[in-house]
């Protein structure tokens with residue numbers, strides 16, 4: 001039967017990433033358990049080409065045509081038809097309450113996405129008076145004073161910038177979701193920041209069992225009484241859920257009292273709770289249910305939003321420290337902003353459009369998203385019931401329905417034909433793109449650039465992410481020069497979301513105005 005299954009499986013024609021891959025999934029599970037999946041896939045694609053077989057029911061693709069264009073723009077679902085496989089179900093909250101990200105099937109997913117996409121669109125984000133007021137307050141009243149305070153520390157100007165960036169991005173994202181009054185203030189509360197990061201980061205190494213083998217994980221716990229995931233991980237999740245619900249309740253109270261200050265507008269929470277309330281009413285549901293649905297959705301946004309943006313900013317800063325000449329060029333560009341983002345300008349910020357239009361700031365962020373994507377790992381989908389053909393133009397293979405298919409930004413971004421010297425950080429590659437041949441430009445900018453994914457499940461928060469990252473970097477480098485103090489363990493973790501292995505980057509700030517030539 002084993003041999004029969006092998007010969008009748010169409011995937012056995014696809015080059016195998018390992019001699020066992022055509023026969024069993026054990027090999028790829030072992031790779032995932034050891035947390036070496038990204039490295040393993042990189043090697044496999046380099047040796048075997050743009051499509052490789054990872055198991056009897058699984059392939060990885062690393063091309064645009066016959067790859068991400070068909071799978072992601074083609075609307076492959078996250079869940080199989082029977083609903084027994086959905087890798088993203090792990091991201092539901094409050095005891096399996098789904099959100100947009102965790103929803104397996106496309107129809108309910110698009111209904112939820114329609115409720116939210118307008119408030120995260122580029123036009124709304126760049127023109128939002130509430131967001132501008134929130135970012136102004138967070139930058140001038142929290143972030144710049146926190147940076148300044150490092151000069152009264154014993155180790156003058158030295159700080160773990162990764163932790164602070166997690167705090168700024170969380171404060172901005174929760175500010176937009178819940179309003180400034182109800183959102184977090186992790187920048188000014190170092191104890192709350194360590195409490196939150198402790199809970200959030202400690203769970204990572206336990207993702208494998210519940211995410212890859214949820215049925216086995218439940219079975220072992222129920223029938224053998226052994227927990228593959230320790231109880232304290234559930235408790236940590238519970239505390240993060242309670243923290244989020246408290247922010248929801250505060251935003252509801254602020255709304256009920258009438259929002260007095262534009263910065264306190266709970267933009268996302270406000271819209272979502274109104275639209276979902278209508279849905280629940282139509283379906284005849286309970287108020288309690290509504291609260292959990294709203295909370296599950298916004299918890300996913302705040303987690304997705306702070307983590308990925310904080311990781312990206314950490315690598316921008318690390319690269320800028322390693323390339324002081326690029327840092328000087330960026331600082332020179334930031335001096336053209338009006339007003340400049342220095343303390344004396346408070347509370348005015350330059351217009352979002354002006355910050356967005358700075359070409360060099362854009363280039364350093366884009367090059368970092370390319371070389372150090374915050375989500376470099378595979379994004380699994382399921383082939384449609386009728387099957388499909390995948391692989392590069394001259395070499396395509398039939399893939400039957402129900403097969404796990406994925407692509408990875410960390411691999412697509414290393415294509416030397418599209419990004420010359422792909423392994424090097426070269427922000428200048430993003431400048432003067434209009435001088436490039438149209439096809440080449442589209443390859444670089446759209447087709448192969450995949451930091452935010454593509455298709456219907458693409459990142460809904462990409463414009464908010466870019467908006468906040470630009471303001472944060474502009475504020476930092478308008479005031480300081482940065483240098484590395486300790487970057488041991490800065491290499492990205494081999495994971496779906498990939499923070500620095502050490503969870504830290506120690507840098508030293510030097511005030512810019514101490515350099516007359518920089519003024």
Ligand code: HEM
Pocket residue numbers: 100101102113173300301302304305306308309312373374375378379380450451452453456457458459460461462464465
């Ligand atoms: C540099 C920052 C960011 C990066 C690199 C990033 C990347 C991504 C990627 C690659 C996906 C698709 C993942 C998959 O399908 O496996 C995604 C989805 C998503 N992201 Fe982001 N993201 C960022 C910031 C944000 C922010 C600020 C938010 C806040 C709202 C956010 C919210 C979401 C949500 C809700 C989804 C699910 C979308 C859907 O299911 O349709 N992300 N993100």
